[in-house]
Amino acid sequence: MTLTPSPVEQLNRARADLRLGVPIVLTGGAGGEAQAQAQAIICIAAELLTATRLQDLRDLGGEVVLAITAHRATTLKARPYDGDLARVALPRDAGPDWVRALADPADDLRYPMKGPLVSVRTGRADLHRAALALAKSAQVLPAVVAVTVSDGGALALRHGLTLLRGADALSDSLRSAPLHPVISARLPMAASAAGRVHIFRPDDGGVEHYAIEIGQPDRAAPVLARLHSACFTGDVLGSLKCDCGPQLHAALSQMGAAGAGVLLYLNQEGRGIGLANKMRAYSLQDQGFDTVEANHRLGFEDDERDFRIGAAILLRMGFSAVRLLTNNPAKVAMLDGAGVRVVESVPLRVGATDQNRAYLATKAAKSGHLL
């Protein structure tokens, strides 16, 4: 029936509910297995948990766990029995503050002893894994409080909760939404009077991305291109902690001077973790952790970006080969893997400051960037 939300629409509701602190219900069985179909969890984003909702979860009668990624578990010395994640049992007397202290590393150094933490090793973790992927896509901390329930469908119906069926296969749909062009308009810029901004919107209701086309690049030849990830602090505020602002402006100037080029402005703030989490990472960096360690302590990978989005936009615009302005070999590999041929990697070394020297050195040492 067309009145019923599609799985993608339902996914968006779930993402919004997680950001609100409203519980969602996930059921398994994407592969058609009866055993997995019977699996269900109800979960709430840890950073938004209230005492009342925690009590409601306890009243369901099952074991309440906090699912965290293996990176966060390692910091907390909790055993990640599920490989890439751990399900930490909530002690009976633990309240929302205890949960938040586990999810959020802000006070790790002030209160280092949080354990001993006991990880659950029985039962399946597929749905917890899906819930963590959803939390990342909602740009909240990757930590969810969850209870396994027997009839997820009935529970969701009874309480008017968003239900995600077949959620054990969620990670793929979260990452590969197709995009469609919305509008494009002329924009004269300092770097070039012949600028044009194109807006692309993903079909899954995720954030929009932009393409800035300069001049009239020849679609039959490799185009001078840049995949730029949003950096509010660097691009807008002129932060000295990174090199993003100078890279953005240097790339546009180079394209302006060449008379043609395309710069994708991808809304993947903070290497895909969102601005709030990036500021959490900055706060950890002030405690002495480097950019990679800070991401890990928060429970994220070093880099959560998906550059296939960039490839999809380039292909949609008719560009299948690029001369890519970057110092990041991972961008080259991702584009190549996604069907856009990188004929040349053009270094973009600008914006080194006393304040970002250590940051750039860490990216070179740990993330494979070329100095």
Ligand SMILES: Nc1nc2c(ncn2[C@@H]2O[C@H](COP(=O)(O)OP(=O)(O)OP(=O)(O)O)[C@@H](O)[C@H]2O)c(=O)[nH]1
């Ligand atoms: N999580 C996190 N993100 C950061 C930090 N500093 C900068 N960023 C983000 O890192 C991204 C940098 O993007 P880019 O300049 O496109 O990428 P890059 O990997 O440095 O590659 P090239 O600049 O092409 O060499 C932006 O999304 C910034 O917001 C940090 O300390 N932590």
Ligand SMILES: [Zn+2]
């Ligand atoms: Zn930056």
